[in-house]
Amino acid sequence: MNSVTHHQRYRDGTEKSLSLARYVMGNLVRDIQVDPDLFQHWLLPAAEFSGDVIAARMTAGDRLHVILGDGTGHGLATALCMMPVSEIFYAMTGKGFPIGSIAKELNKKMHTLLPRDRFIAATLASVNPSNRTIEIWNGGGPTPFFMSEDGEIVQRWKSNHLPIGVLSDKDFDEKVSYFQWDKPGQLYLHSDGLIDARDESDQLFGTSRLEETLFHADAPHRFQNLKKSVMDYLGEKEAEDDISLIVVNCGLGVFPQKAIEALPKESQNSGPHHWRVSLHLSEADIKNIDVLPILLTWLKQASIAQRDTQRLFLILTELYTNAVDHGLLGLDSGLKSSSTGFEGYLNQRSQRLHLLEEGRVDIFMERRAESGKDWIRLRIEDSGEGFDTHDYPKRQDDHTSVPSGKGITLIHSLSSRVHFLNGGNTVEVDYLLNAR
Amino acid sequence: MSLSVTINKDQGKLKFLLAGRFDFNSNKEFRKAYESGLNDVSTGAITVDLSGVDYMDSSALGMLLLFKERADEENRMIKLTNCQETVREILEIVNFGKLFAIQ
Structure with a gap:
């Protein structure tokens, strides 16, 4: 009798812990708020709690950041180890860090937190639809790949x-690899649970079956097809390891206006603001x-509406990159379309x-009010050699067909005034806040 | 087949011969073996011969990391030798070549 009560109490305790775990983990799995035309994912846990983690978010600079992580083992213990991963990923993506820095921070945290025999195989990707580039950091994950719409890897x-x-x-080592696509296609990331899925006769699903399944489907149906194919393959069997899959659609559209427009347009603007910030970098x-x-x-701290923050951040990113790449480092944008392509450009940059x-x-x-309107003025100055500003409109026309020209076109389309001064070393941009 | 570990101490050189499935079930066996091996031969590089290992999972990789940490305390290097194709692929994916000498 006594032992039955004891047993019952133990079971109640375990059940309570499990439901607490379910509650906390449930709160951690956030809705991934990324345009489904751009990003699709699938996660099939082997046990109640998944040891695989998928997270995705648009950056303020309008790139898509994704992570697919696979912790040693599966089930509750592994899920517990994985808890900080998506939190760190979302926080740092929100703050504008690149994926290499995010991987470094994740490693630092997890190295401290995890016992020595536990680790996380993970792939991080940053997809920039406006200049058609992908950055990848892959630590121990199965090989992600880019398949063009016609089925070529x-x-x-x-x-x-x-x-x-x-x-x-x-x-x-936070070094990332770069790629620029010239044909539309899709980026695929998966965990090893997918290729290691076994059928009833214990055969592996395998990499070649994965690639063939994708090859034989039309691009828009590849994701659903693959998912179905893996489920059919498993048949009545349960998956032995967590299965996860990410697909990012990489088109040739110039700029995903949709992603920006989809954001809430609340104005947090209250009362007059006037501030100046200046940063001097050696x-x-x-x-x-x-x-x-x-x-x-x-x-973000300066009470500027989210839509304006995003656009200003895009402009600042372009201006700063131009100042460093062309102003200080003297890099030629034409390199990006040369035989070594974007990767050659970035290697030379580093x-x-x-x-x-x-x-x-x-x-x-600087933020200031003028004739009843709110403005932000941005000015970026570099110590480089400058360029002939009279040539500038011509340069722009020359480059509209290559990625490098897009940056400046973008700045023009987002701001009210762009002005080059000081022999091309200074660029000044006026941006009207809360414009509709 | 579960993991079997043979310890070889020829001419003061420590060598482990592993055979079978190297997975989460091998934890105790593997740890016991390397602790006693390390106590017997107290200096020099350590060889782990993986020729008999046909399967390895991520817990096995974790055990290798623990073993490495233990060997680092004594400033000893670990060599992983004679890997079968499948095992070599796994070690390659996780880039263990940056931590162990793989031959």
């Missing part, structure tokens, strides 16, 4: 890093500081940045 990204949580922060700062997240944090001995960038932001 144009690019694969083999894992080239240790999984998250293994290395100490100082040994961590060559060492330019090499070491992620300055864009700092500017984004400021804009080499030149590393070697940069002298240079500065000054950033100035």
Whole structure:
């Protein structure tokens, strides 16, 4: 009798813990608010709690950030270990950090939190539809790939890093790989549970079946087809490991206006504001500081509507990148469309940045009211050689067909006035707030 | 087949011969073996011969990390040798070549 009560009490206790776990984990699984035309995902846990994590969010600069993480083991213990992953991912994406920095922070946190024999195989991707580029950081994940609409696998990204949580922060390598697509297609990320799914005769689903299934379907149906094919393959069997899949549609549209327009247009503007911010960056700062997240944090704190914050951030990103890439490093945008493409451009960028001995960038932001309207003035100045501003409109026309020209066109379309001064070393932009 | 571990101490060189499935069930076996091996031969590089291992899961990778941490305390390097194709692929995906000498 006594032991029955004891047993009952133990069971009640376990049931209580489980329902608490369900509650907390349920709150952690947020709705992924990304346009389904752009991003689709599927997660089939092997047990009640998943050891795989999928998260996705648009950045303020209108890129899509995604992560697919697979923790050692599965079930509640693994799910528990994975809890901080999506939190860190969302927080840092929201603050404007690039995926390499996010991977580094995740590694630092997980290295401290996890026991030495646990780690997370993870792939992070950043997709930029406006210049058609993909950045990938892959630590121990199965090989993601880009399949064009006609079914050709144009690019694969083999894992080239240790999984998250293994290395100490100082040994961590945040280097990402780049790719630029010239034919529309889809980016695929999956966990090893998908290729290791077994049928009733214990055969593996495998990589070639994965690729064939995708190849034999029309691009718009590939995701559903693959999902169905894996489910049919498992048959009556339960999955032995968590299965997860991410598909990102990579089209040739210039700019996903939809993603911006879909955001709430609330105005948090109250009362008159007038502030000035200026940042002076030396060559060492330019090499070491992620300055864009700092500017984004400021804009978010400054009671500016979300829509304006996003657009200002896009403009600042373009201006700052131009100041560093062309002003200080003297890079030629034409390189992006040369044979080595975007990757060659970025390699040369990181080499030149590393070697940069002298240079500065000054950033100035001001909010002011003028004739009853609210304005933001941005001014960015670099210490480079400048360029012939008379040539500027011509340059722009020359470059409209290549990715590099899009940046400046974008700034023009988003702001009221763009002005080059000081022999091309200074660019000033006026942006009208709360314009409809 | 579960994991079997043979310890070999020829000429003061520590070598482990592993055979079978190296997975979460091998935890106790593997840890016991490396602790006693390390106590017997107290210096020099350590070889782990994986020729008999036909399956390895992520808990096995975790055990290798624990083993490495233990060996690091004594400044000893670990060599993973004679891997079968499937095992080599797994070690490659997680880039363990950056932590162990893989031959």
